[in-house]
Amino acid sequence: MPQSDCLDVVLYKDRAMDVINSAQTEYKKIETKHIDFFPKIIEKMQTSTLNQQITQDSTNEVETVKLNLMEILRSIELLTSQVNDDHKEFQKTISRYEKVIDKKWKQDITIASNPDAFVDKEPVLQRTIALHFIRQGKFKLVDTFMQDTQLMDFTTDLQEQFDHMYEILDAINNFNLELALEWAKSKRKELEQRGSSLEFDLHRLHYIKYLVKQQDRKGALNYARLNFNDFQTRHMHEIRRLMCAILYIDRLESSPYADLTSNDAWTDIQTTFTRDFCNLLKMSCDSPLYTSLTVGSTALPTIIKMATIMKEKKNEWSQQDELPVEVPLTDDMRFHSIFACPVSKEQSSEDNPPMMMPCGHVICKESLNKLSKGNGRFKCPYCPSESTSNQAVKTYRTVFSRMATRDVILGLIIVAADAEILTYFDMKF
Amino acid sequence: MADRFDSDSLLALEKAFLKVPLVQLRGSTSKAYKNFEKESKHLQTQIKQLQNEIALNNKVDADKIREIHENIEKWLGSSKLEFLEAHREGQKHVARGRQRVDHLSEVSLITNIYDPKYKEWTGKRADRVIVDYLLREGFRDTAIQLARESDIESLVDIDLFTEAHVIEQALRKNRCTEALRWCNENKSSLRKINSTLEFILRVQEVIELCRENKREEALKYSKEHFKAYIDVNKKGVQDVKKTDSQSGPIRRRDNVKTISSDDPLYKQYLQMMGALAFPPNTTCKPYKALYDPIRWERLIARFRIDFYELNALPSQPLLNVTLQAGLSALKTPMCYQHENKNIDCPVCSPDTLGTLAKDLPMNHHVNSTLVCRISKKIMNEDNYPMILPNGCAYSRDALAEMASKNDDKVTCPRTGEVYEFSKCKKLYIL
Ligand SMILES: [Zn+2]
Ligand SMILES: [Zn+2]
Numbered sequence: 001m002p003q004s005d006c007l008d009v010v011l012y013k014d015r016a017m018d019v020i021n022s023a024q025t026e027y028k029k030i031e032t033k034h035i036d037f038f039p040k041i042i043e044k045m046q047t048s049t050l051n052q053q054i055t056q057d058s059t060n061e062v063e064t065v066k067l068n069l070m071e072i073l074r075s076i077e078l079l080t081s082q083v084n085d086d087h088k089e090f091q092k093t094i095s096r097y098e099k100v101i102d103k104k105w106k107q108d109i110t111i112a113s114n115p116d117a118f119v120d121k122e123p124v125l126q127r128t129i130a131l132h133f134i135r136q137g138k139f140k141l142v143d144t145f146m147q148d149t150q151l152m153d154f155t156t157d158l159q160e161q162f163d164h165m166y167e168i169l170d171a172i173n174n175f176n177l178e179l180a181l182e183w184a185k186s187k188r189k190e191l192e193q194r195g196s197s198l199e200f201d202l203h204r205l206h207y208i209k210y211l212v213k214q215q216d217r218k219g220a221l222n223y224a225r226l227n228f229n230d231f232q233t234r235h236m237h238e239i240r241r242l243m244c245a246i247l248y249i250d251r252l253e254s255s256p257y258a259d260l261t262s263n264d265a266w267t268d269i270q271t272t273f274t275r276d277f278c279n280l281l282k283m284s285c286d287s288p289l290y291t292s293l294t295v296g297s298t299a300l301p302t303i304i305k306m307a308t309i310m311k312e313k314k315n316e317w318s319q320q321d322e323l324p325v326e327v328p329l330t331d332d333m334r335f336h337s338i339f340a341c342p343v344s345k346e347q348s349s350e351d352n353p354p355m356m357m358p359c360g361h362v363i364c365k366e367s368l369n370k371l372s373k374g375n376g377r378f379k380c381p382y383c384p385s386e387s388t389s390n391q392a393v394k395t396y397r398t399v400f401s402r403m404a405t406r407d408v409i410l411g412l413i414i415v416a417a418d419a420e421i422l423t424y425f426d427m428k429f
Numbered sequence: 430m431a432d433r434f435d436s437d438s439l440l441a442l443e444k445a446f447l448k449v450p451l452v453q454l455r456g457s458t459s460k461a462y463k464n465f466e467k468e469s470k471h472l473q474t475q476i477k478q479l480q481n482e483i484a485l486n487n488k489v490d491a492d493k494i495r496e497i498h499e500n501i502e503k504w505l506g507s508s509k510l511e512f513l514e515a516h517r518e519g520q521k522h523v524a525r526g527r528q529r530v531d532h533l534s535e536v537s538l539i540t541n542i543y544d545p546k547y548k549e550w551t552g553k554r555a556d557r558v559i560v561d562y563l564l565r566e567g568f569r570d571t572a573i574q575l576a577r578e579s580d581i582e583s584l585v586d587i588d589l590f591t592e593a594h595v596i597e598q599a600l601r602k603n604r605c606t607e608a609l610r611w612c613n614e615n616k617s618s619l620r621k622i623n624s625t626l627e628f629i630l631r632v633q634e635v636i637e638l639c640r641e642n643k644r645e646e647a648l649k650y651s652k653e654h655f656k657a658y659i660d661v662n663k664k665g666v667q668d669v670k671k672t673d674s675q676s677g678p679i680r681r682r683d684n685v686k687t688i689s690s691d692d693p694l695y696k697q698y699l700q701m702m703g704a705l706a707f708p709p710n711t712t713c714k715p716y717k718a719l720y721d722p723i724r725w726e727r728l729i730a731r732f733r734i735d736f737y738e739l740n741a742l743p744s745q746p747l748l749n750v751t752l753q754a755g756l757s758a759l760k761t762p763m764c765y766q767h768e769n770k771n772i773d774c775p776v777c778s779p780d781t782l783g784t785l786a787k788d789l790p791m792n793h794h795v796n797s798t799l800v801c802r803i804s805k806k807i808m809n810e811d812n813y814p815m816i817l818p819n820g821c822a823y824s825r826d827a828l829a830e831m832a833s834k835n836d837d838k839v840t841c842p843r844t845g846e847v848y849e850f851s852k853c854k855k856l857y858i859l
Contacts, residue, residue: 019440020534023447027530030454034523037458038516045505065489066480072501073476080469087462094455098448105444110743113750114789121785122566125748128781129559133575141574148568195803195831195840234835279772288775288782293555293748296755298438303754317790326793327758330542331807335774336763338798345795349762 019104026097033093041083050075111311112303114318126151132289134158137166158281165277172270175213177206180273190280198276200231200238205269207242212261217249291333299327322347343367343381439536442558442751447533448741449586450526454519460614461515465508472500528583557584562748564590567597586742593736600729603637605630608732615739624735625694631655632701633728636719639704647705655698753789756782760791773805803827803842815853817841828853 053072118125126149133142139159145151168179184191184199191198206227210220228239241257248255275285284291306325310317317324339348341364346352352366363371363381372378379386479493532553539547556579563572564587572590576582592611599607612619612627619626631654638647704719711717737744756776763769764776764783775782799808801824808814814822821841831839832850840847 017537020530020537023530024534027526030451031523031527034454034516034519038512038519041512042509045509050501050505062483062487062489065494066483069476069480069483069494069497072497073473073480076469076473076476076501080466083462083465087458090458091455094451098451101444101447101451104440108743109442109444109747109750110745113745113753115745115749117753117789118749118785124781124784125752128785129562131781132559138575138578141571141578144574145568145571148563148571192840193842193845195842197834200834234838236836238834282772284773284775286773288778289752290552290555291773292755292759292775292782293558293751294551294755295758296751296753297441297551297554299754299758300441300751301438303757304441320790323757323790323793326795327754329758329792332542332805333759334798334800334807335759335771335777335805336761336769336798337800338761338763338794340794340797342797347762347794 022100023097026100030093030097033090037086037090041086044079044082044086048075048079050079107304107308109300109304111307112300117318123151128289131158132287134162135283135287137162139163161281165274168277169270169274172266172273175209175266177202177209180269181206183277184273187276187280191276194276194279196272196276197235198272200235201269201272203227203231204238204242205265208260208265211245211249212252215249217246220246220249295329295333298330298333302327339364341367343371440533442554442747443533445742445747446529446557446584447526449589450522450529452739452741453589454522454526457515457518457522461508461511464511465504468504468508472497472504475500525583532584553579553581553584556581558747558751560585560587562746564594565746567594569594589740589742593733596732596736597729600725600732603725605634605637608728611736618739619735622735622738626731626735628694629697629728629731632697633724635701636704636724640720642708644705651702651705752782752785756786757789758792760786760789762791771800771805801827803831813855815855817846817848818852825855 050072053068053075126145130142130145130149130151133139133145142159164183168183171177171179181199181202184202188199203223207220207223210216210223224239224243228235228242231239242260245252245255245257245260248257252258252261271285278285302325303323306323307317310324315324340346341348341352343363344367346364346366348364352364371381475497479497482493483489535546535550539550541547556575560572560576560581563569563575564585569587569591572585573587576585576587596607596611599605609627609630612624612630631650634654635647635651638644638650700715700719704716711720734744736742743750759774760776763771764774764786770777776786777783799814799822800806801808801812801814802821803823804827806812806824806826808824812824812826815825815828816822817839821843828839828850837850838847839850839853
């Protein structure tokens with residue numbers, strides 16, 4: 001991370017703490033006030049002179065009664081105004097805190113949304129929520145939800161799958177890898193095709209369990225002999241390392257193999273297993289609803305700011321194809337390769353695909369047409385080489401015609417390492 | 430963008446979260462106080478009357494003195510009980526408020542977005558947002574169960590939404606009583622937001638009496654309840670601001686909002702009075718509309734708007750607001766192209782979030798991004814793309830890791846072809 005980014009994190013963190021700290025300070029005042037507010041009122045009611053006056057047996061003497069009534073009236077007024085003051089003071093404490101909150105959240109978040117966006121899509125939204133519950137293994141909750149919404153019970157197969165997944169994860173959590181291994185073995189082909197080494201990773205961890213948790217040299221050797229055979233070709237290097245580690249079985253911590261003793265491997269294998277399991281179901285590792293909500297709250301400040309400006313200018317944005325500003329995404333939330341033309345800053349589309357010039361630089365078709373003005377030679381905006389639009393189009397036909405419709409979009413500017421690589425230029429990212 | 434999180438984005442949804450217990454606390458103390466003050470004024474008038482009587486007759490009625498003494502004792506006694514009760518009730522809200530502030534302060538322990546605490550915290554937030562949606566939609570059993578299972582009962586507003594739910598259910602059964610009681614309890618707050626809820630509830634009550642052909646009662650009802658709204662002098666409907674009980678001493682507000690005779694409210698009132706003359710099966714247009722059951726749906730919608738506003742709740746479910754923002758941020762044209770889908774991308778699921786995102790704007794991008802298919806990481810100068818002999822390109826880190834575990838061989842996840850790592854060539858990104 002560049003230094004400026006580190007600094008940003010510190011700054012942002014500080015701002016988060018500012019808000020929370022002032023909330024805490026203000027809240028403490030409310031708590032304190034609340035603790036003594038009512039007892040104070042009740043005490044005032046008890047010590048008020050009223051109590052003495054009404055217990056006094058009033059004689060029928062007119063003057064005494066008159067005086068007594070005047071006293072009582074005055075006491076009631078006094079008590080009422082005292083209680084009123086206390087009450088007001090307490091309300092003020094609450095208001096002060098409310099002001100802190102209003103200052104931090106100036107805008108109503110609903111400005112960022114279109115109230116009609118999900119109209120008629122309630123069943124889809126509810127289905128999404130049901131799937132989210134299943135992804136989390138909350139099967140009983142799904143049953144309740146099905147009753148509440150009267151959604152069709154569409155999820156039994158999936159429930160079974162995730163039930164199985166959580167069963168395996170539970171076992172791993174108790175350092176038991178049998179179930180996971182059984183599953184991985186049954187899916188060996190699919191996993192290998194995806195480039196996943198889950199099965200080997202599980203065997204490796206099982207072997208390490210003998211080594212570290214049980215310090216059982218014989219058991220470890222036995223396990224290795226029985227299970228590493230299938231992985232000789234793909235994992236020779238790692239297997240060699242594992243076998244060497246056995247020499248240090250009684251002092252692994254201080255050996256070159258100390259990394260094997262880390263407990264992180266047990267959490268990592270759960271992540272890997274969950275990812276592979278979900279991916280084979282053609283699903284993402286995290287619940288998509290959770291991902292969308294997390295991205296959504298990150299995006300809201302930007303969208304609120306933009307919506308406020310658009311509202312002032314009386315511009316409609318929620319019906320547009322594209323947001324007028326870029327909502328920044330963290331790297332782990334960018335799921336597609338995107339080509340934005342470095343000249344026009346526009347995203348490529350089927351009508352306006354990225355085109356590579358003979359020099360290897362890539363711009364979008366519209367920009368290319370503008371540069372060449374439809375004829376003759378023109379200079380690449382990023383390097384000294386010249387080309388003709390014909391050449392560019394030719395490249396486009398051979399390379400990008402297929403690419404434009406695939407995920408192949410060329411990001412930034414890619415220059416082949418050497419001319420030879422151009423022959424490979426049917427690139428997919 | 431680096432993998433940072435900032436306060437604005439992490440706390441973007443939390444305004445109502447902090448405010449709701451405050452509104453409830455304010456309400457719980459005000460109720461006891463209002464009764465105390467009302468009774469106090471009543472007693473003061475009583476005493477003053479007695480004083481006048483005594484001065485006039487120069488004679489003391491012992492029964493009346495006793496009555497006043499009894500009333501004072503009753504007042505002090507019941508106020509004490511009410512204040513104690515309000516204290517208990519308030520304590521609940523204070524405790525909830527404290528739990529919420531504490532919950533937000535857990536953010537300070539998160540170091541970055543890969544911290545397990547980040548996932549834990551945002552996971553809880555997702556649960557809160559979903560509970561809010563479930564409560565608003567009336568899926569109460571699911572909401573309560575989820576809140577319990579996720580141990581976030583103090584972080585969601587089940588009681589508050591239950592209150593709204595009861596009133597809505599009554600309206601759904603064509604009964605205004607509960608809604609009117611709520612209006613009465615929140616009179617001054619409703620006046621502050623210029624609410625017309627009570628007025629249209631009263632209109633509905635008259636319409637219902639007419640529907641049942643109880644014209645006499647309807648007339649009596651409208652005489653009784655619309656007197657406050659009718660300005661005899663100005664021939665219009667008035668929003669009569671009575672004494673502001675919160676500000677203590679009697680203060681009459683003279684800035685009475687007079688509604689001109691073309692105000693929709695006044696029209697409604699006139700129509701309602703007209704309805705007295707028309708039977709429910711009338712074909713006469715404006716009166717037919719009055720008897721339309723759709724008015725009840727509108728009443729519920731109106732009630733919701735006012736209820737949410739009074740309790741500092743956003744007018745739309747947090748789920749809808751957040752989800753729209755998230756889907757727009759994630760949406761790309763590729764999400765709807767079969768061969769470009771990424772199973773990790775929420776918008777790429779056609780049956781669920783893809784459908785929800787269909788009509789939303791997609792994100793704007795001014796820079797290109799290359800995403801590695803294997804590691805899902807962004808490719809850049811440090812983690813540059815490498816091209817396999819079959820034309821597929823992946824990030825260096827992902828290929829290198831695969832090679833290190835597989836005797837320097839890499840497998841293309843698209844085609845399953847296996848190549849020597851050394852056959853992969855570096856691509857330069859400028
Ligand atoms: Zn060039
Ligand atoms: Zn997508």
